[in-house]
Amino acid sequence: MTPRPPGPFDAHWLHRAVRLSRSCPPSASAFSVGAVLVDPAGRQLADGHSRELSPLHHAEEAALDKLPTGTDLAGATLYSSLEPCGRRLSRPYCCSELVIAAGIRRVVIAWREPELFVGECRGLGALAAAGVVVHELPGFAQAARAVNGHLLAPSG
Numbered sequence: 001m002t003p004r005p006p007g008p009f010d011a012h013w014l015h016r017a018v019r020l021s022r023s024c025p026p027s028a029s030a031f032s033v034g035a036v037l038v039d040p041a042g043r044q045l046a047d048g049h050s051r052e053l054s055p056l057h058h059a060e061e062a063a064l065d066k067l068p069t070g071t072d073l074a075g076a077t078l079y080s081s082l083e084p085c086g087r088r089l090s091r092p093y094c095c096s097e098l099v100i101a102a103g104i105r106r107v108v109i110a111w112r113e114p115e116l117f118v119g120e121c122r123g124l125g126a127l128a129a130a131g132v133v134v135h136e137l138p139g140f141a142q143a144a145r146a147v148n149g150h151l152l153a154p155s156g
Helices: 008-021 059-065 095-102 123-129 138-147
Strands: 034-038 044-049 077-080 106-109 133-136
Touching: 008 034, 008 044, 008 059, 008 077, 008 106, 008 138, 034 059, 034 106, 059 077, 059 095, 095 123, 123 133
Parallel strands: 077 106, 106 133
Antiparallel strands: 034 044, 034 077
């Protein structure tokens, strides 16, 4: 299958992911992120946001946990307002590992994870190494950052 380049539907779903990030309970120690899983026909399969299902849930994890067991995600696209994490302190698997294990082959993000909580995020690199096609739509980065402005504000 030839990777699909970014298109207008990607903007629609990424906008939805950024909107979902605004639903996150506030946290001083974690980003607010929204994620949407969409099937190849352009239908939403599931969505999630950080801390939605538990205080430790990441957005991608919440969306994946809502899917019926055995859902085929080979042609699906994951839209996330932030790069799926490549390292995680609170769980055994990081989001990039969960995405790869789920069989998702395409990810669209708004913003790369800043080096705030875990140092260098390696999520995109892990996804690419596993053959996942990743598109970054930087036009959405400012909106994704704004949701997390309380974490990024200069101190002192």
